[in-house]
Amino acid sequence: TRQPDRSEQQSFFTPDPVQSGRPQRKASAAFVMLVRNKDVHGARRTIRQIEDRFNHAYQYPYVFLNDEEFTLDFKEMMRPMAKAEMKFERIPKEHWSYPEWISEERATQARIKMSMDKVLYGGSESYRHMCRYQSGFLVHHEAMREYDYFWRIEPDIQYSCDIDVDPFLYMQDNNKKYGFVISLYEYPNTIPSLWNATKDFMALHPHLLASDNALDLISNDGGVSYNYCHFWSNFEIVDARWMRGEAYQRFFEHLDRAGGFFYERWGDAPVHSIAAALLLPVHELHFFKEIGYFHAPYQNCPAEPELQSKCHCDPAHNINREYSSCTAKFLALANERGMVYPEEVEEY
């Protein structure tokens, strides 16, 4: 445990010198978007904003992933949006289909039941493949292998602040493995048995848990139950090496065997979040509070005047300062472990 010193704390706000528009250093990293051909316009809007707010100076590559072949039209519409390299990749069939231990009959019945119960995306088959894919297979895609970090993006999101410091380098230089901008509490009816499966995993593989982990972020009773706190994974910056590593992959395989991606509707957000909270020490998690970000219906918008001048969002609306977010809980825990200042916690 250590108290950060001021200069270190504020280093995120001090831009790396960008010489003649080119950064001196870059991480091995890429943006990644899972997207369908029909979402081309929303995808263009996202890329345009990332370019304007950040990537024009850095030119990190974009990886577009799809369970179907990208159309020529999609590629031709996307390419003019950035100078950076773009990869248009198809997801291998075996990563977007039922594993042999899943009963498709039972999966169908579960969808019918969850649809009648009005569970969000409860009746959708493709949404389940999508969540399972993002939970376990994305980092293994051939096109992703070469990167140490990925930054997940989606169609129709908004980046509302200039990003003057490279978040990938921030992760690398500060040994962060999971970065988020919004946290929320999950709908319990999408994950009835996820915590039981997690507890089985913890009992079977105690050596894979981080000793200084963030269990207290996601459980209010020392692990007996899940409090549904999760990082909203439509934005996430992740150390892909961690996610490809043994602890994470064992966790994913354990959950995949349990069947809840199909028999319930487990989201990649709670799966990534539980993994990050249990398998990483708290100090390897990071809240990017400076990054203005909107994904319907929530946003993160920094209120500090020096940051506001670089943003186009209304700081009165910031989900992280509401009761429906667990970011305050994260900051309190981070403060306990000497990662942030008490006054930063009080803002939330």
Ligand code: GDP
């Ligand atoms: P929500 O944010 O939970 O409402 O879910 P989204 O509809 O935004 O889906 C999450 C991400 O997966 C987005 O990047 C979508 O573009 C992508 N996605 C969702 N379903 C599919 C699908 O069936 N195929 C492909 N290729 N992408 C999908």
Ligand code: MN
């Ligand atoms: Mn979305």
